[in-house]
Amino acid sequence: MSSQLPALQLVIPLLSAPLCFLIGKARIAWAIATLASWACAAIAVTLLLRVNDGSVIEYAFGNWPGPWGIVYTIDRLNAFVLVIVSGIAAVILPYSWPSVCREIPPRLHVLFYTALLLCLSGLLGMTITGDAFNLFVLLEISSLSTYTLISLGKDRRSLTAAFQYLVMGTIGGTFILIGVGLLYMLTGTLNMADLAHRLQPLEGSRTLQAAFAFLVVGFGLKLAMFPLHLWLPNAYATAPSVVSAFLAATATKVAVYAMLRFLFGIFGADFTYNQMHLQFLLVPLALMAILFASMTAVYQRGVKRMLAYSSLAQIGYMLLGIGLANLHGLMATLLHLFNHALIKGALFLVMANIFYRAGGTAINHVTGLGRQMPWSMAAFVAGGLSLIGVPLTVGFISKWYLIQASIDRGWWLITAMILLGSLIALVYIWRVVEAAYFKERPPDQPTVTEVPLWLLIPTWVLILGNIWFGMNAEFTAGVAEAAAATLLGER
């Protein structure tokens, strides 16, 4: 049984999805989805503990050995991402029931849980697979279900948002497919380890460079790299609250992981940095994301949209870490995958709480809530401080390594930009805090009370996660350091 865990990681949510649909009862669908997410989380943690000594688990599907069959490869890096994705799902799914009842018409509930499970399995599969084409297939599964999930939003603009994402996402998917196709053309294999091995003598090849470019742009679209980000704010702002929380905490993280896997696991650090000079593309784009997206966030009326722009800036931090091209930079990227999932997951759940009571998440709806929803707003303040990077929160840990990486390089201007970004975060977070605590509730807004415990507990689980892993980052930093060293080929 325990040797089948890598398969179960994907199979459990993938089979639960049609099961939900066949049973057709919303409450049972929710229960199945919740149990599936818990099982996934348990499996992911088990896998991480198993590979944390530096070993690698190879699992050949159907006992067809690689490079012919599909192989699932689990090392420290993707086990870490599996924990992030399934952990967030395990917190958000129990939460989802009341929130979904409020935001989505009852006839669509079953569909919602089916789509969410498919999305989860797509994301987990993308992370766990060791096969380039399999990754593309699972990417499409997660993307298609994401479009569905976004379009379920209460706001009718969610339809345009979903369509916009559908177009952009499909272009991204196509680029990735072309990239994978070119690689297959060059080598005749789709197994990642095999690809890495066979690509080495081909370093000067034009086709290889073209494949590299297609893959970077394709994943750039999926992870909302700066000029390719246009789909993200609308999608996050209009999707159902739970979906925003889930996607913000997981989807872009997996895309970043997949890009890392291709860049370092297949092409290799030397090719990426020394031949393709990716850092000269990533660093300016990342800095623009950090500054422009943060500044745009300051001027948003909708708090969810503000958080979406802030996500773009945070993705900028992750890309900057890759662009800095040293151990600490990559470590910062990996840590921020985890840390940002905790931060944004928590903040979007607070938004879901506010939507649940106040019926919207514009700054108007939040005004004066400090008194009326004390626990939710306290969670917002704590999550916001973590986003800014105040010590004893996870945001501080990410920032520490990112700044250290920039100082290692001696790029002082970049150090200044990173700090500027987090100070702009202070401005936009505090705008909401001041509205909530210092202003009276506007007369056209309903007087509300705190959300039920069932919603508060998951929110605070994520907030406490922010604090716990901010005080005690030995484990996460250790995993990230080892994984970063492997990626750079130092170990």
Next chain:
Amino acid sequence: MVTATLILLSLLVPLLTALGIALAGRWPNMREGVTLTGALLLALVVYSLLPPVLAGERPEFTLLDMMPGISLAFRVEPLGMMFAGVAAFLWPVNSLYSIGYMRGNQEQHQTRFYICFAIALFAAMGVAFAANLVTLFVFYEILTLSTYPLVTHKGKSSLKAGRVYLGILLFTSIGLLLPAIIWTWQATGTITFTPGGILGGKVSGVALTALSVLYFYGIGKAALMPIHRWLPAAMVAPTPVSALLHAVAVVKAGVFTVIKVAVYVFGLETLQSAPGIEWLLYVAGFTILVASTIALYQDNLKRRLAYSTVSQLSYVVLGAAILAPISIVGATLHIVAHAFGKITLFFAAGSIYTAAHKTEISQLNGIGYRMPWTMGAFTIGALSMIGVPPAVGFISKWYLLMGAFEAHQYLAFGIIIVSTLLNAAYFMPIIYAAFFRPEAPGKPDDYGHGEAPWPIVVALCITAGMTLVLFLFPEIPYQLAIQVGR
């Protein structure tokens, strides 16, 4: 082992006090009882650390490992002992005062007020005992955040002041201090405070000067100009906050960090080798003179005191900038001297507000006869600020002057002399008005008041008394200060 437990207790006691206050929130008498008990317990804990530290012991305690190679750790050395000792002595006195003040003025949200106060003291203890830069930074930020609700205690009207307060303190600490710390870690591989410094031989030349700018402007709580504006802004807070936090805990955490960084991170000799390090002396001198001059023109009593604090804080920075061991002794002693003097002055300001509802200096004519204890204490506090015997301010100023003289820093010498005159110029008129000017004729109900409630009077008499006692018996602070300078 016992001392390690004491360090842990010095952090736990204020935290548990905060918890207790929250639980007892509904019963004001019990809540105040919790505050007073917690404050007295903390004083007991901190002062039982004093004998071992005086004897040369350096108790240590590691709480947890935060990142690989970086831990939240504590180590009690003389400078930290001094700061913690001052804060722990004044918390019970201030709590007594708070009770009188908050009840006398019927302030809102008193439970939140006492909780934040206890957390601020927790943070101050952490700053005092921090064994490395990251631990210090962590508690420094907790101190900023926990005092924010106190500054904005009055709600909407204090929104702007709160923005300035949080804005400046977080901008400087995250924008300058944090990169300085990471730079230090990157360059030396350690962040532990070490006698003699850690940067010597690792960073040199202009980089060292740049690092000093990052550090000394990053420590926004030391209020060097032009980043001093948060301090006058913070005066919208209730007076007990201005008294203990914005005259003692918060600002002293700032100058304490300045000395700590100068002595234990740079090391005086390394700092002397930095080209252009005189900038610190010039900026501190500029701050002393300009802030004193601004204070001359303030009619609002609390604002005048705030600018006086800005100027007095720079005495400490100046003491560090002279870069002589004896001036470090002076700077260390000035932390104590200024704490007792300034808290007395703020207590008096709050006392006048509570009894007479007066906030402007021009309203204070003849008030000395109605409130003899308050104004008597005010006079003693003011004398200490000016540096006249028999108040403790004289001693610290003496060592500062001696340090400036020995290091041949005649400019610093001149600055201290001129600023003493300025201090006299903005304090003497208040005392003169209070005792020698006749009361202005006003509405009959203005004449009804006498002294403030007794907790306020007792508190300010204790602190005024201490400025005299410390002048006569400066042995313990002196012993600690001499160990810092050595």
